[in-house]
Amino acid sequence: MVGGGLPCITTRRGESVIEIRFHGRGGQGAVIASKLLAEAAFREGKEVSAFPYFGVERRGAPVTAFTRIDDRPIRIKSQIYRPDYVIVLDPSLLKSVDVSAGLKEGGLVVVNSSRPLDELKREVGVDNMVAVDATQIAIEHRLGSRNAPIVNSAILGAFAKASGLVKIGSVIDSILENAPAKKEENAGAAKDAYAAVGGE
Amino acid sequence: MTRMVITGNAASAYGAKIARAQVVAAYPITPQTSIVEKLADFVANGEMDTQYVKVESEHSAMAACIAASNTGARTYTATSSHGLMLMHELLIWASGARLPVIMSNVNRANGPPWSVWADHHDAMAQRDTGWMQIYADNNQEVLDTILMLYKVAEKRHIMLPGMVLEDAFILSHTMEPVDIPDQKLVDDWLPPYDPEFRLEPGKPMGFGSLVMPELYMDFRYKIAKAMDDSRAELKKVHKDFAETFGREYDMVDFYKCEDADAVLVIAGSVASTAKDVVDKLRQEGHNVGLARLRVFRPFPYEEFRWLAKRVPAIGVCDRSYTFGYGGGQAAEIKAAIYAHATPLVKNYIMGLGGRDITPEILERIYMDILNVKEKGLDREIEWIDVKGVE
Structure with missing residues (x-):
């Protein structure tokens, strides 16, 4: 075992645990998003955990955060290497970070981007993908600045629709209770992004 | 509440x-x-x-x-x-x-x-x-x-x-x-x-x-x-x-140890992950358990004597090291059981400086301690996944 190389990359144990990985840049709210999603699922009676990548964070640098959702108490404490879902808050990360690394077979990627979906799918190499222009929605709701919009609430609204994992009402309640600032604006952005994603 | x-x-x-x-x-x-x-x-x-x-x-x-x-x-x-x-x-x-x-x-x-x-x-x-x-x-x-x-x-x-x-x-x-x-x-x-x-x-x-x-x-x-x-x-x-x-705690949190062939002793958050691993390995037919070291001072020596009398192989996973000797928790457990029982005790050093301990790593350690039970100790102390060591 000594000298056995890097840790393996699977974590899934309990059959019902759902693992979500967020990719953003420092300042966009990826860590807060992981917490808001956990709070939303918690409101629906789920067991949850949310945590940042245990790294060094700074504004503008790539940031990773995680949420686990399960029907049973969550005992696993290691990081997430094989997510069921990936949420990308910053479209520029697609060029620098392998956002689909370890994604489970059939796993869903939700991306903040205004580019054509086909193009994004080719770039990431994932077929199951949803794109939403969370940047535009955040700007419309005056979240952050034009140059550095805070897109986390919008992307969560889109995720609720695309994944069906949590109800939009739970996401909005979670935002209204737990968002650190501009609660109403953030809830509005989540609603708009939810509506912007196609599907029934 | x-x-x-x-x-x-x-x-x-x-x-x-x-x-x-x-x-x-x-x-x-x-x-x-x-x-x-x-x-x-x-x-x-x-x-x-x-x-x-x-x-x-x-x-x-x-x-x-x-x-x-x-x-x-x-x-x-x-x-x-x-x-x-x-x-x-x-x-x-x-x-x-x-x-x-x-x-x-x-x-x-x-x-x-x-x-x-x-x-x-x-x-x-x-x-x-x-x-x-x-x-x-x-x-x-x-x-x-x-x-x-x-x-x-x-x-x-x-x-x-x-x-x-x-x-x-x-x-x-x-x-x-x-x-x-x-x-x-x-x-x-x-x-x-x-x-x-x-x-x-x-x-x-x-x-x-x-x-x-x-x-x-x-x-x-x-x-x-x-x-x-x-x-x-x-x-x-x-x-x-x-x-x-309504919440129960103990000096040592024994998880499926009663009939175990091999048990890992772990303190802190990794013990939580290890419970999932015990469940998985038990489903696969391996009789393993976990003794979560909760109270370190005062040291729960009686609990470890109880464990040592039942379990033939014990792996102690230390997330620290006493230079010039070994893992501190392993050393104390060995001292506590002396003259009471003689299980095989192997010390694993893991997760120093926040290195992530995944279920897969724990699974490997469980398979190793089961192997110790069958074949005896290959060594007393093993550093998990240290780079550049034969």
């Missing part, structure tokens, strides 16, 4: 709040800082009636707690890693002066090389300071242990300080659902601190003075006796706590 999704650090702060700590000494250090920040919020919002003392170092934080505790105030502070190292002198003072100061230590590696991630070396290096030391494996336990530590520490036949240990980031910065007990329930369960002797301006008394060799040893014996007595007191408080709050 309120159930909230909070970090381990917030759980620490809530623990100090509902224990009604009267004096909080605060000095920041990563990854502890959000504990004292949360407490500052409580005080600023008027939710907590406490003397919040901002100090210039961890050494001063403990000095402030010592002085306040000496006047009869319930005191709390929090630190991590190098902060705990700087406190070392005053940790020994607190126990020598028989002051029930309670503290959260966020377990973090010591530098260099610099690291802010999970590692037990900081706490292990305080083994001999006369503090009770309890490792949590989830955020609920962080909060609950603060309440239980006050209850034990303030007993007049104990009067010793205690620290709850929470792994850096893995607990300190991870949000989980935590029950915050009702204040009324806590008030009824944990009466105000009422020491036999206290520092009072109108009633002069000497504390911590020089003693001649004829008496020094006798004072130390009293500390030793109190720490030994804290074992029974902890067990009693565990029971009381379960009756009032």
Whole structure:
């Protein structure tokens, strides 16, 4: 075992645990998003955990955060290497970070981007993908600045629709209770992004 | 009762709040800082009636707690890693002066090389300071242990300080659902601190003075006796706590050990992950178990003798190292079982400086200790996944 190389990359144990990985840049709210999603699922009676990548964070640098959702108490404490879902808050990360690394077979990627979906799918190499222009929605709701919009609430609204994992009402309640600032604006952005994603 | 999704650090702060700590000494250090920040919020919002003392170092934080505790105030502070190292002198003072100061230590590696991630070396290096030391494996336990530590520490036949240990980031910065007990329930369960002797301006008394060799040893014996007595007191408080709050704790948390062929001993958050691994391996037909080392001081030697008489192979996973010897927890377990039973004991060193311990890594260690049971010890100490070693 000594000298056995890097840790393996699977974590899934309990059959019902759902693992979500967020990719953003420092300042966009990826860590807060992981917490808001956990709070939303918690409101629906789920067991949850949310945590940042245990790294060094700074504004503008790539940031990773995680949420686990399960029907049973969550005992696993290691990081997430094989997510069921990936949420990308910053479209520029697609060029620098392998956002689909370890994604489970059939796993869903939700991306903040205004580019054509086909193009994004080719770039990431994932077929199951949803794109939403969370940047535009955040700007419309005056979240952050034009140059550095805070897109986390919008992307969560889109995720609720695309994944069906949590109800939009739970996401909005979670935002209204737990968002650190501009609660109403953030809830509005989540609603708009939810509506912007196609599907029934 | 309120159930909230909070970090381990917030759980620490809530623990100090509902224990009604009267004096909080605060000095920041990563990854502890959000504990004292949360407490500052409580005080600023008027939710907590406490003397919040901002100090210039961890050494001063403990000095402030010592002085306040000496006047009869319930005191709390929090630190991590190098902060705990700087406190070392005053940790020994607190126990020598028989002051029930309670503290959260966020377990973090010591530098260099610099690291802010999970590692037990900081706490292990305080083994001999006369503090009770309890490792949590989830955020609920962080909060609950603060309440239980006050209850034990303030007993007049104990009067010793205690620290709850929470792994850096893995607990300190991870949000989980935590029950915050009702204040009324806590008030009824944990009466105000009422020491036999206290520092009072109108009633002069000497504390911590020089003693001649004829008496020094006798004072130390009293500390030793109190720490030994804290074992029974902890067990009693565990029971009381379960009756009032409905959550059960023990000195060692035995998980599927009764009939096990091999057991891993783990302290801290990795033990939580290991329970999932035990369940999976049991489904696959491997008779394995987990002994989660919860209370490290006072050391639960009887529990490990019980284990050693039942289980032929025990792997002890240390998240720290005693240079020139081995893992400190493995060494203590081996010493505790000597002349009582002779299982094979192998020491695994893992997760230093926050290296992630995944279920797969634990699975490999379980398969290795099962192999030890079949074939005997291949070596006494193994460092897990060290690079560049044959």
